[in-house]
Amino acid sequence: MNDTVRWLLEGDVSIQYQTHSFLLNSDFAVCGQLQRRIEHEGFGERLVSCRNPSGHWGLWYYQPKWTSTHYTLCDLKQLGLSKDNQACREMVLRALDECQGDDGGLNFAKRPMPSDIAIDGMFLDYASYFCAEDQRLDKIAEFVLTQRKSDGGFSWDYQSIHGDPHTTICVLEGLSTFQKSRQHHILADAIEGGLRFLYDRHLCIDEDTRFTKLSYPYRYRYDLLRFLEFACVAQIPLNEHIEQALMWLISKQKHERWNLELIHPGAVHMQFESVRQPSRFVTLKALRILKHFRNISFI
Template structure:
């Protein structure tokens, strides 16, 4: 059955083919390079790039509107696996540094004078560390995020909060994981500690299983929102050992499987460039993520 599912994945979008070879088949670097270069010239990646305006932005600006703005489009392109050096993306990340970085070390994507949003900072680090790993301004974001850790290891958009929240914590966790993957050494031990503490915080909150029914829906793209699948992917990337909390989540994921496939159960409302997949139908993105997670458990 799994071979049949793999073949189904390989009949999908160029991005799915590349990610399947990268995450499941462990193909050669030459094969991965060939597949990755296709993402920008066909399928979802090409379509997203084609939505870029003459201004360089997607949507109206960095964060207007959801989900077709520059911020979320760069985030999607990164997670499709598009090449790290593609100028459409690297140029806009550098512009974001130039135009939106504030004294705290975060980025303010609002068109008004206000503090940065920590969840947005985490997401920005996620794709900035991917597209522009050598930009030294990333160090400022890392220092800023490390300084925002709440007691217990979580993060919050609310500067006055005494405990972290699910959405902000998962965004920062994902950003730190991307930063580690970039191979940069600045404050790397502190970042690794922050990753462990963020995961511990989420586990200490029982993975937020019972906090919001949307958390237990299979969703893609995740946007800024927390869900169990997104947490499991982060936990797998961080190579944390299993425990009762992880076991519960793995059982939940297995029970979602229908004949070897996982369905798209929910999408977050908002404007989109186009739909990747059909609601309540088998999802290649989610099936790929599920197989990747289960392979490492």
């Protein structure tokens, strides 16, 4: 075990759990014990405790950023909270009851309006984690698939003929998590098309300087680290585009750790980490990616 892994194991229990699970391949008993602690300690406990008597976090499903129910559920899923957490399951099911339209999309606004495809993708990601058995998720996936642009991407803008990287990465994550319980070639085709959209735009590297900044939490925004994490988790075969992104990631390393470079502004329950300081979240993600694509062992 190297010094960086030891440093990760000195962090929040959610970091300890993911380090044992993703880097050390520890046995089920060790990982399960750590995962059960997330709800009761550290970042997980603080987020869960911010829930209001109404059941919501923040004011409503999407108000305000980033303390709303939607983004808090995103955060809790990212921390590795247990899939059977009752608070999370309750709010996913409520969202389906209260916000799902006839077309399958979700309207998290307090007035009639079409769903945001990026939100649909993010919801599908954490809802497929906490409530995989709910058949209403199929309607979301089916609706999202109808919104593919001709370039293979997805966009929140119904009028646009092109996809955008933010919506596309959100949808890719959602479809990939959903696919784990619903194998279907149409999902695989959509994921392949979304990746092709990103590849055709050279991973959007030159489109926004923030895309090459190391950030966490991602919120709804695309960046190279998020792309690499998706490629790792979805087990996308190594190719020249992933290789280019890996070289970028390696170049960001400082003393076997990675700094947090960007926090997306907005209201938060708490700050996980500080900009320009070594980040356990980013370092864990980077090592998980390198373990997968470079076959590095940390045991």
